[in-house]
Amino acid sequence: MAKQFSEILPEHKSFIERQHLFFVASAPMLANGHVNISPKGYDSFKLLSSTEAAYLDLTGSGNETSAHITENGRITLMFISFDQKPLILRLYGKGEVILPDTERWDEYVAQFDPLPGARQIIYTKIHLVQTSCGFGIPYYTYEGDRDTLHKFALNKGQDGLEEYRQLKNSTTLDGLQTPLGKLQ
Incomplete structure (x- = not known):
């Protein structure tokens, strides 16, 4: 059964720090807009407090999350246990895009090891933490990070x-402009 919390507890923090993969979900306000779910890896996620998190977003084939949270702020981060006690943990919050060459970038980028292709930081103010069983999640073994990106x-x-x-990150599938597109 799902359990809800108003902040990240120490056991949640410990669980999150052991994960090698997390997922980000966002959606535009458009009724027929595309819901986006993106897997993220590397050591790109940091808990900043019991109600704040951020991840270093790397250049990829799309930039849906950035436009969605600029439009409406909604973001969900999900962590799944593949190799231990089954658990799914979701962080629901209000996101914010932090771009390079801003004061906030300098403040937050120091939290991360440098990664090639960093394009923005996605900051999240968390208002709900939810755990659920994860009984239907299969076992997988982590073998290492890919170096392709x-x-x-x-x-x-x-x-x-x-x-x-x-060319690839300035608009979404639904035609919304991303903060990177606004730099043009």
Whole structure:
């Protein structure tokens, strides 16, 4: 049975810190808009307090979350146990996009190890933590992080990444403009 909490408890923090993968969900206000669910890896997630979290968002093929939370703030982060006691943990909150070359970027980026291709930080003010059983989740074994995204970013270089972001990350599937698109 699901249990709800107003903040991240120490046992939640411990569980989150053991995970190698998390998922981000967001949606536009459009009734027929696309719901986005993105898997995230690497050491890109940080708990900042019992009601705050952030992740270093890397350049990828889309940028739905950024536009959705700029439009309406809604974001859900989900962690799943694949190799221990079954558990699903969701963090519901209000998100904010923090871009490079801002004061807040300097404040938050210091929380993370440098990762190639970092394009923004997604900050979340958490208003609800929910756990559920996870009994239907299969066992999987973590073997390591892929280096493909890192190689992509390094091969593109900073100018190539900027060009790619303007081409692939400035609007959503529904035509919403992302904060990166507003930089044009």
